[in-house]
Amino acid sequence: MPPPDEGDSLNEQLAARDEILQVMYWLRGEELAKDVAANDLTRWMTVDAMRIHSLLVELAEARLVEPVTAAESSAARFRLTESGIKEGGRRFADEFADLTKPGHFECADPHCECKLTGNPADCAHQH
Secondary structure (H helix, E strand, C coil): CCCCCCCCCHHHHHHHHHHHHHHHHHHHHCCCCCCEEHHHHCCCCCCCHHHHHHHHHHHHHCCCEEEECCCCCCCCEEEECHHHHHHHHHHHHHHCHHHHCCCCCCCCCCCCHHHHHCCHHHCHHHC
């Protein structure tokens, strides 16, 4: 990994890389964008396009994203690799775990009787 830019701590650099992977994973999952240019990500991040582009290049060197050739655009575009999808998904899940985990007394077992009947009283895990 290259040294951080002036005024950019290593933690900030790693956090921005994580955020890029998370945003790209989310955009892909929501079918909003399979590939992105740095300018596309400025809508979702508080990092300028030039810095995002350099981070995308670093992520490409780490084989988490790959460049995409786009005939109609001169801007460099990138998409997640298979490794990037896994890493972005893991980081996205970690970041939003508190929002996506089952609520108090909510069963997380998809094969539980309560899921089949729709009746929380049938949950084997609550007894």
